[in-house]
Amino acid sequence: MRYLEAGKRHTVRFTLNGRAVEGDAEPRLLLSDFLRQTLGAFGTHVGCEHGSCGACTIQMDGKAVRSCLLYAVQVEGKALTTVENLATPDGLNELQAAMQKHHGLQCGFCTPGILMSLTQLREEEPNADEARIRDVLSGHICRCTGYDGIVKAALDVFGDVFGKN
Amino acid sequence: MKPPAFEYLAPVSLEAAVAALSNEDAKVLAGGQSLVPMMNFRLLAPSLLVDISRIPDLAYITEDGDGLRIGAMTRHHAVEMSDVVRQRFPVLHAAMAHVAHLAIRNRGTIGGSLCHGDPAAEWPGLVLLLNAQLKTTKRTIPAGDFYHGALATDLADDEILIEIQFPGLAPGTGWGFEEMARRSGDFALAAVAATICLSDDRATEVRIVVIGAHATPLRLTAAEGLLTDHVSIGAAADAAMQEISPDSDLHASADYRRHLVGVLTKRALAAAWKRAA
Numbered sequence: 127m128r129y130l131e132a133g134k135r136h137t138v139r140f141t142l143n144g145r146a147v148e149g150d151a152e153p154r155l156l157l158s159d160f161l162r163q164t165l166g167a168f169g170t171h172v173g174c175e176h177g178s179c180g181a182c183t184i185q186m187d188g189k190a191v192r193s194c195l196l197y198a199v200q201v202e203g204k205a206l207t208t209v210e211n212l213a214t215p216d217g218l219n220e221l222q223a224a225m226q227k228h229h230g231l232q233c234g235f236c237t238p239g240i241l242m243s244l245t246q247l248r249e250e251e252p253n254a255d256e257a258r259i260r261d262v263l264s265g266h267i268c269r270c271t272g273y274d275g276i277v278k279a280a281l282d283v284f285g286d287v288f289g290k291n
Numbered sequence: 292m293k294p295p296a297f298e299y300l301a302p303v304s305l306e307a308a309v310a311a312l313s314n315e316d317a318k319v320l321a322g323g324q325s326l327v328p329m330m331n332f333r334l335l336a337p338s339l340l341v342d343i344s345r346i347p348d349l350a351y352i353t354e355d356g357d358g359l360r361i362g363a364m365t366r367h368h369a370v371e372m373s374d375v376v377r378q379r380f381p382v383l384h385a386a387m388a389h390v391a392h393l394a395i396r397n398r399g400t401i402g403g404s405l406c407h408g409d410p411a412a413e414w415p416g417l418v419l420l421l422n423a424q425l426k427t428t429k430r431t432i433p434a435g436d437f438y439h440g441a442l443a444t445d446l447a448d449d450e451i452l453i454e455i456q457f458p459g460l461a462p463g464t465g466w467g468f469e470e471m472a473r474r475s476g477d478f479a480l481a482a483v484a485a486t487i488c489l490s491d492d493r494a495t496e497v498r499i500v501v502i503g504a505h506a507t508p509l510r511l512t513a514a515e516g517l518l519t520d521h522v523s524i525g526a527a528a529d530a531a532m533q534e535i536s537p538d539s540d541l542h543a544s545a546d547y548r549r550h551l552v553g554v555l556t557k558r559a560l561a562a563a564w565k566r567a568a
Contacts, residue, residue: 127307128345130299132338153299153340156331175292176328177395189368189397195327196398199299200342243393250372264475265392
């Protein structure tokens, strides 16, 4: 049974984008802060810090999760992936390229989180329609695009042939 | 927004978790999708968090006769994606679309939502609608006895919810679930869930539960009693408006919530009637 004292730093180990990583964290340190400040993985953005905005969304064991609603000590031994994992050696992956093509981003603050949620949706529901895509996007606040570019990008890589522009 | 300091314990057995909860100010950490934001806002400052996610065998969806048993650590998304839930309790499947957003549903647990007891959350109302039994480390509690008020349950400080038992629905039960929120994924301004059994176009068994317009999820027994045939849906909806004591807040006035409950009851009953066979 793991017991961690308050106010002291404890070693946390997990896999980040396929690489074993470790760092020290107080129990109260949010995973979002651990990723950025301890590990220097700045792809994950921090917005509201209470689970509403979606900017800090990453994947844990293949599911999109808010990294601001997890303590770093909770993810001991887990497999995490962040936006840094998406691009291939050849460049942007299909979803990222579609976001670029359809102007699915402007400032880019919300983009990493959106990509992580859409990545799960694509794996689980490759034929998701526009309504389903919009439903998933409702968990992400984007103040630049008005969402249309993001929806178009998603429809480009999801199976909905009728929704294509 | 950073949470206050706390001790962290990750037991691997229920016995160890229960023992840890005898500490003053200890709190169970399940999925953390309500607890962690409340701690980030510093609305809560427990001295010890007991993370029960490392305890094996608390997340499952198992058939039990016509019904289902669902482990307390089962995530909302697992319920949303489950074929057996969709077949046996389509109302649960439909309601999951209203539980926050994908990333929250991936992480949030049924048990956590039930024990947190937000009156505007879906699960507390759903267990009441479906007459579920809540099994804890000490006893089994009928859903109707679980809530004392907003965020207040019958659980003792050192008691952990472990399983929710849903008895099977009678064949041909129709259902409706209608929710209004200001934005997709927000807590309900109000929601109404209903099940109806029919015999010769007469309602034989009706359950109506309102969410978000009362301190606890509430069965609308007067409205249930008034629903006899299809024409009486309007009368039942009128009665529903009188049975609740909604609060006014930033998002909606009490009057608006009352109006909403009337409209949502009408829609939920009409949908349930149509689906009943």
